[in-house]
Amino acid sequence: MNRTILITLLILMLLNVSLSFSEVSKIQFSSNDNSLKFVSSKYVSQSQTYQGKLIKVRAYEKIIYVKHPVDSNKQVINIYIPEEYFVGESINGFNTNTAPIFFPNHIGGYMSADPAKFMVTEQSTPNSMNNRTVLYALSKGYIVASAGARGRLTKDLDGHNIGKAPAAIVDLKAAIRYLKFNDQIMPGDANKIISNGTSAGGAISSLLGASGNHPDFGPYLTALGAANASDDIFAVSAYCPIINLENADMAYEWQLSNIHTFDFRGKKGDLNNEELGVSQDLKKMFPPYLNQLSLKNVNGDLLTLDSNGNGNFKEIVKAFIVKSAQKAVDSGSDLTHYSFLNIVHNKVMFVDFDGYMQYIGRMKTPPAFDALTSSSFENNLFGNETVNSRHFTNYSFTHSKEINPQIADKLQINMMNPMHYIGNSNAKVAKNWRIRHGAKDRDTGFAIPLMLSMLLQNKGYTVDFAMPWDKPHSGDYDLDELFHWMDNLCK
Known part of the structure; x- marks a missing residue:
């Protein structure tokens, strides 16, 4: 093996980068970019x-x-x-x-x-x-x-x-x-x-x-x-x-855990007992993740959620929904027939969050992204050169239904x-x-x-x-x- 290529392979291994030999062997160690x-x-x-x-x-x-x-x-x-x-x-x-x-x-x-x-x-x-x-x-x-x-x-x-x-x-x-x-x-x-x-x-x-x-x-x-x-x-x-795929399952259930029916690419149904349990598990995991981000609003207030998923971060989400509805009203749309919106004199006052979630509905079954069977698009994304699909969250990895589950490298997950x-x-x-x-x-x-x-x-x-x-x-x-x-x- 070419000595320079060998050195490169060793460096890549130290960096925890997975490249095939065929890819590395194509590297030209020249500053000539005329091509x-x-x-x-x-x-x-x-x-x-x-x-x-x-x-x-x-x-x-x-x-x-x-x-x-x-x-x-x-x-x-x-x-x-x-x-x-x-x-x-x-x-x-x-x-x-x-x-x-x-x-x-x-x-x-x-x-x-x-x-x-x-x-x-x-x-x-x-x-x-x-x-x-x-x-x-x-x-x-x-x-x-x-x-x-x-x-x-x-x-x-x-x-x-x-x-x-x-x-x-x-x-x-x-x-x-x-x-x-x-x-x-x-x-x-x-x-x-x-x-x-x-x-x-x-x-x-x-x-x-x-x-x-x-x-x-x-x-x-x-x-x-x-x-x-x-x-x-x-x-x-x-x-x-x-x-934010490694945290998207939690965010999805925080928002939609009360919606127990799904409609995903033509497949409709009710969540089973196992899926309802997974939904509650993931919902509980979202507030600690959100809180550790230490996000702040425009006034400098820390955005948080309590153990039940309520808090000023949820109010920010609701405020954006209200703002969206208000823009539609200002553009001439009649939204007064929506029971989850309170509208007074063309002013959207507030939104019933749970009612709005019922309106938009649930698309995906839990976990929405890191499927326990490693069957999602995202599982497929996090494969490697020889493995088609892998988990990318600890929750799905530890609860996996696969015989020999694998989890993606941390660097690969971070890079997406x-x-x-x-x-x-x-x-x-x-x-x-x-x-x-x-x-x-x-x-x-x-x-x-x-x-x-x-x-x-x-x-x-x-x-x-x-x-x-x-x-x-x-x-x-x-x-x-x-x-x-x-x-x-x-x-």
Whole structure:
């Protein structure tokens, strides 16, 4: 074995990083990144009409963004640059030097994803079928760069798993490094990269913003031959991020333990006695977790919950529901027929929390994420090169129904949770955040995005958090508001 590769393997073992020999052997110990240089002449002109405006772009598609790809079909980036920027014109106050870079991803369910596209045909894959957000961004003068990524089911030619955590976040970090590395020769400002994603894609968007340049990801990026550049970003847009997975089961039951029926992807029913017991166990575990975060409200008051799950943190959740309902009322919606809302003269006074939970209903059976049978998407995410699925909470591991249960490594779990990096001195955290979680979203508990928002605010970052009324698990539904927020940041 090459002596340099042997040394690298030993270092990775000390760091508790699991990389296959085939990945490590592809590492080049050279500062020559010419293979990752952006070639401005390799483009295709594309155009289409959007909202009455003809949008012309130079399309740079399927650029491999690392020197040593392990999945050259997914580790590619599409870059779309408005034609105006090549002839000295401006759009929306931006020009070739100042245009921000919008970085949307199409990751869902922690599956592999293709990059977003400008032109979409009937033959396009489901992951690339919606390019409305891309068109909107370009119409506002943003350069669009969208990267594909590996997912939890990705395998190499030998059948080994190569897309388990943290593959997706590593891939998108490598794409960010590609943009930063080529900043001087590409139109746009790579210091103004704004990520965007929904669900698992919202989680990865959050991770990009929380873990900039953190050394945890260094060995993985080195193995892929990522560009010699930083991977921190300017701002984060995250819709319903599925994050904080190791604590999400507790948060889900804290919110929904009184709801004993479920409706999950066509399967409906009542929780059995065992599931009801699990629900109560997990509910009791949430207050100690919330309390140890030492989160504070805008007045500096410590947010807490008592052993029954009540306290001022719960009141904060209720306040966001009320605020969401009030915005809907102010927009002309009639909500007076909802018995769980008290509305006086078009003013939403308060919400009955239990009544509101009955209204939105329960989606998942407990545990919602770390299934006792290791059968959830998230269990599958935390597998390794040879094991498809593993537990990632001590509760499910100790109560597992598997014959030989396994639990993921602590580092692997941490690397998928933005909460772990916010406040970490080795991470450069994005300054600006916009987080949306629909008020009718049942995929994860309301506490999950709210805790992220409060932690960011407590650490001094700017956060715009809201729970749009009656919105289910979805994203990109308020593009006017999103890009107004982005314009205010970038101009």
